[in-house]
Amino acid sequence: MACNHPLPSTSTNHDSTTKVTDMDMDSLVHCASHLTLQDLSNMAISCKFLNRVVSSDSIWRRLFRERWPQQEAYIISQTSGVREAYMARYRALQQFKFFDPLVCDVYIGAKSSDLLFSKDSIIFSQGPLIQILDIDKLLEGKVVFAPLNDHRARITSMRPFACRLFPLKETSLFRNEAQINENVLVTSSCDHSIRLWWKGSCQRCFRGHNGPVTILSDKLLGDGTGKVFASGGEDSTVRLWSLSSSGKRGQHALKGTLYGHEKPIVLMSVTGHRASLIVSMSKDSKVRVWDASISASDRNSSCVGTTSVSGVPVGMKCHDSLIYIAAGSSIEAVDLRTMKRVFRTSTHQGKLYSFDIMPSNFLACTGGLGRAMLWDIRRSTGTTEACPMAELDGHIGPVTHLHMDPYKIVTGGPKDPNVNIWQADNGNQTNILISSPLDNAGCSGLAADGFRIVTAGYNQEEGVLRFRDFSNAVSSGSSTDQITGSKFWCPSTSGDADDSDG
CATH class of the missing domain: 1.20.1280 (Monooxygenase)
Structure with missing residues (x-):
């Protein structure tokens, strides 16, 4: 609503107008x-x-x-x-600064992985099985699972694609505008297949990889017609799949096979400045940039950039024309327009286990052994001696699970019974949550979404999901004295500690 746009006058005098500010x-x-x-x-x-x-x-x-x-x-x-x-x-x-959230525990028998929220559901995998837990029913005291069991081997990757991200006419799945807010789930598996799920059943099965499918693209590619998603596999190929193919078997869905990697694909990310570009990273830390808009006859030219980094790949995310990569013990950024390294920062952590980034806020977080670190990527100058903003200390074992959003950072690991919550802008600790009611169980998975968080615990005998909803919590600050806070770093006094504001 712009204040300088006049509203139509009801007066017979056509020269008279009324503005909103009047x-x-x-x-x-x-x-x-x-x-x-x-x-x-x-x-x-x-x-x-x-x-x-x-x-x-x-x-x-x-x-x-x-x-x-x-x-x-x-x-x-x-x-x-x-x-x-x-x-x-x-x-x-x-920021979960409360100590009386709604808590529900769900015993799931076996160990779970790939936890994620999708609207009013919690989705997780157990080997080849996908389980969907209805949150509304859970809050009513009923545990209702919707199992998806068409895969024949372990699930390797799950991605929720919202229909609103691409035109409904681009896929025959959707037939009316009332379904614009529906979600589809895409999963990959060691059974060499990719499956698209909607309303509790498999709507498409995509086959073409000559081995386990290891990773799916984080977004859809394309900005007009012909939306596609990408997959990577142990066969070292990147494959492009159309969502508009008809038939339950997804005939003719494979739109391209991209060759060039020599090792299995482990990471993928769609670029921000061009919707047709996707970046893939293989197990040997080689990075390739592909243009999905190039026609099938020119696939040999579809690789439009290459680079490599040192160390074992941990995480990768695109933002605008930059690609941020965590590998070994460092974070790097590469300009995709020139394929030149913009900066590289050592994390001083020996080995990284997890990585997340909010490029719009110039913040990144890395998980190491016994601690995580918060970084302001603007302070990186290309040297290897840059200091983190804060050290998120107090973990037991490796920090393998890490969530980051504009409000909070959530960290946990399989040897740590607690999940730690930190403010995203300064690293102050706001809460410590017990990840599961099981004895001798660490955090085997976590997902956070706004006011909600779900954690998974497993102790070799049984597994439990613990769901928390902070939407209506009221008790805040009563346990802030139990939180030690994070260590803040600066070039001159890197060991000083700062108290949490809780």
Whole structure:
């Protein structure tokens, strides 16, 4: 809503117009009180006048009561305004700064892997089996699983693709606009196949790899018609698959096979500056950039860039025209337009076990033995002596599981019974969660999504999923004295510690 766009006049005088800014503040506040939070955010950044409208306490009091109806006392206790109180509570809940979330334990028998959230479901794999747990039923006290069991060997990768990421007409799966928010799940397996699941059944089976399929692309490729996804395998090939192929067997779905790697593919990421480019990394740390828009007859020219890094591959993620790679004990960034290394930073951790990055915030996190480290990638100057922002200490064993979003970092490992929560912007520790109720069980998997987190534990006899929902938590700060906080680093005083703000 732009404040300088005139509204049509109801007057017979066609020269007379009324602007939004001509309306009185109370009327605008009344209108804005019916908007969603996203609409209010858009309105607030349109101009200063509408920003003042959106700042009205009456609007934010309504939003507060709708989301947290039992927290009226929290509003009253805040002196900085209702809007600020809403945002402060929202941020604190996202950072899990509370000690009374809703907790549900689900015993699953065997060890699980590849945990992820998909709307109101928790999805995980157990060998060749995919299990989908209904969260709404779980909150009602019912444990309802929807098993997907068409694979014949271990699941290697799972990716949820939302339909809204590509036109519905590009696949024969979807026939009406009402399904625009539906999700499809794509899985790869050691049985040499890729399967696309929708509404509890396998809708497509893609075959073509001459061995186990090891990895799937993190996004779809293409910006117009003919959306495709990519897969990598132990046969050292990258293959492109169309989502618009008809038939349950996915006939003619294979749109290209890209050769050039000499070892199994272990990492893949679609670039940010061109939707047709995908980066693949093989087990020998060789990196290749492919252009999926090149026709099938020119596949020998589809590799448009190569490079290599040192060390065992750990993680890789594209953002704009850069590719960020964690391998061995270092983080590197390569400009995909020139294939030149922009920077390289040693992590001082000996060996990396996990990696995640928020390039838009210039933050990266690495997991090592007994600790994780938070990095400001803007401080990297190409030398190997750059210092981390903070050391996330206190882990037992390797930090193999790492989640990072704009609010928080979540870390855990198979030898550690606890999952640690940290603020993403400064590394302050906000909470410590027990990953499972089992004795002698570490964290064998985790997934976080907004106010929710699910962790998996396994003790060689049975497995448990522990689901937590912080949406309506109320007890905050009561256990902050139990949290030791992270170590903050700077070139002159790299060993100093700073207390957590809880």
